[in-house]
Amino acid sequence: MSGFGNGFESEALPGALPVGRNSPQKCPYGLYAEQLSGSPFTAPRVANERSWLYRIRPTVKHWGRFAKIDNGYWRTAPCVETEMPIAPLRWSPVPVPRGKLTFLKGIRTITTAGDAATHAGMAAHLYFITESMQDEYFYNADGEMMFVAQEGSLRIATEFGIIDIEPCEVAVIPRGVKIRVELLQGPARGYICENYGGAFTLPERGPIGANCLANQRDFLTPVASYEDHDGDCTLTVKWGGQLWATQLKHSPLDVVAWHGNYAPYKYDLRHYSPVGPILYDHADPSIYTVLTSPSETPGTANIDFVVFCDRWMVAENTFRPPWYHMNVMSEFMGLVQGVYDAKPHGFVPGGFSLHNCMLPHGPDTEAFEHASNMELKPQRQTDTMAFMFETRFAQRVTKFAAELPSLQKDYVDCWANLQKHFDPKRR
Template sequence: MVSIRERKPVEDIQKVLHYTDLQSKSPTRANDPYDYQPGWGNRHQSELIPGTLPVAQNNPQETRFKLYTEGITYSAFAAPRNANFSTYMYRARPAAAHMGFNSIQSTANIENCFLSNNAAVETLPEQAEWAPFPIPSMPTDFVDGLHTLGGSGDPNLRQGMAQYVYMFTKSMERRAFCNADGDFLFCPQLGTLDVQSEMGMLYVQPGEILIVPRGVRVSIRLGEDSTAARGYVTEVWGSHFELPDLGPIGGHGLANPRDFLYPIAHIDEDLHVPFEIVYKMNGKYCAIEQDHSPFDVLAWHGNVLPYKYDLTKFSSQNSTSIDHTDPSINTVLTVKSHDPNTPLLDFVWLGPRWDVATNSFRPPYFHRNAASEFLACLYGDMSARSDNFQPGGASSDSGHTPHGGFGDEYVYEMQLQENQPRRILENQMTIMVESSRTLLWTEYARKGCGCIRLKGTNPKVWEKLRDNFSADPLAKKLLAIVKEDRKNAKLKREMLLDDSKLQALLNGHD
């Protein structure tokens, strides 16, 4: 009889094949201090004090505690129901009670105009890699530690996207951030983000993502036991993140709707403190000063909300017979473009899973895809892809730039005589932002960060990817035979097209 092994819970979240390895009864990790509401695409509601949320209407003449009703819209008023986004908030003081906008100085490197006539941005036709981005030596918060790497389009045109990296060493205290340009998708790599939003608190760790819709105010703070934070932000303009359609997969799989978590109402204990609210508007920073906290919302209802998702919960799909599947099968979230057949971008998970394709070269084949790719390793050893591809760094491959892996595993894979089922990318997590756009890159990404390395000039690549065909004596003999056969076939074809030669040939057979 086959012995039955005891299933033991995995304690380290970075060593699971899937979240279920934790054998947890909670939808959140053990160190997450907050409560959430589950369910993608719902119109959620929450109230700190029962009875605060108005019943059966949005804007009563008198709210409980004489709160102010404030609405935030994300779409046109008359947008179809499935594309109509708004939230009503019931707060101690309206956001309109402030002291005006002012320009501010910042150490951030923000660039949002990615048009060809902007001399500050350029293409990177080469394959590019960045070593881990440096943590600032001076106290720096999220606002000042945000740096644009590249993008396409312009927020003023409501079309396009931008890719950022952030590095900071202190929390935002009495300071909030509001992106008036587009949606932010946060992907932490180092350190935990303790995020306060107008709708409530969210705790976001490496291996999780956070989406903050355009116009929602947040304070980004360091989580418990984190002294520094580093990660990636993907911004989209004129569109928003959506779950991809599943097609033949059916009703479940990939990122399941129930695993997306939304906050519950929460307010600051002391609301009467000075606050600075930094806006990013058309790619520029400005700020307003006010004498009260913006986090004074006691109740809300709607669907313009921040939310988070744990990437270890991703239900991966794969080939169970032959061939390597396209990365689209690992899409967590997608963003539509004006072309119904081509998304603006896909946010893709590349994590641990089983690989079982038989008689197949299992790693990604060399390719020149139309999409531009930005990859970042969140944790684990990705030296099989490249010696320089490390957690905290990144890489990019522009559309139609030839690329693939140059590691020893590629050579090894071609020599395997029998390929058994195996677990791949164990103890690792990498994300990819794949865009249909040609990305233009900032001066910070090309030079200022000090950690870029352009690929394609390493002679070791030629040693790894040898021309085995030309060295094969059988191949040379076969080429000579093919050449002779084609020559004879050409002569025969020319003879058949020449009536006099054809007649002579036919006379010879009489």
């Protein structure tokens, strides 16, 4: 796999990439040239996303008569199918269901936000996979998908090549890219952020400067690898919030060479280089942003993907966990491994929580008392990996999520024992 940057190229056969032109009169090896665009043609150069694919058959040959199929538990914004009282919410890990679940059958939507038709917002899903897709392919026309592996390892075969991910790694599949998802080690469980808006990109570092956070060189794109396979298979497309399926006579993963900047990629979250306060105060969580999906409003993200990884905490005379807060952004949070310092109990690997727009949250009673009275010596958070999908939109809980037995109905009680310490006669 190669690095994440402004442009890449890869070929599975020598000379398969045309030299000096994108669409020659005749392509090498009898291939077809096809452009895949993730932005309007006239987008500014810095925001223009496109790749040229040199494939055995053009995508118009990967087509047939589509028919609607059951969406299962996959939901798309806007989606209002249940009304829950406003409150911070948390779920224990959902066990992997029994039975045969391929990627498409194993999607369970937890929240939706915004409106997919307007290219704004997101959905947070869980995935459960107990068997590989065989002669099945999929692409999402509604948004790009970020896979956050939590348990088990996956192989994502894409038009651009193969991506393997394990827990603590993520893979991003752009809108319109065809995939087949296989198990490397299973069963597998994890999270997916379906991004309806602007594609994920690296955030600006601002005063931090040129280094730290997520470094561009650590993002990897696949090496070209094609399938020249004839035989019956199924292609499913998510378009307009609905799943559509057709039958094909050959694999659509037939790209022999490609070049451009619109491609799938992976990133190991353990490579994230955090920065933080080294004298006093707890810095804003924006310093933990790995990737961002920008909106039309500068500084206000459609989605921020934020990670809380291993790090040193050294601030003096400071309450070190996150402070209590109400936020205009809404936060879907998951835990891949370890313990999250603000919630030492009840929030466990595979679990997830939702703190919606302008609903209060923060450290539980135990975390507050410990952080308020602990000896403030240098402390290292070890073997932890929590993340947030944070969006400017309020997130709606699906009927499936609202009815899960793992919904912790007593979650708000984690703050019940916070005591009144105020005494006007004592500073």
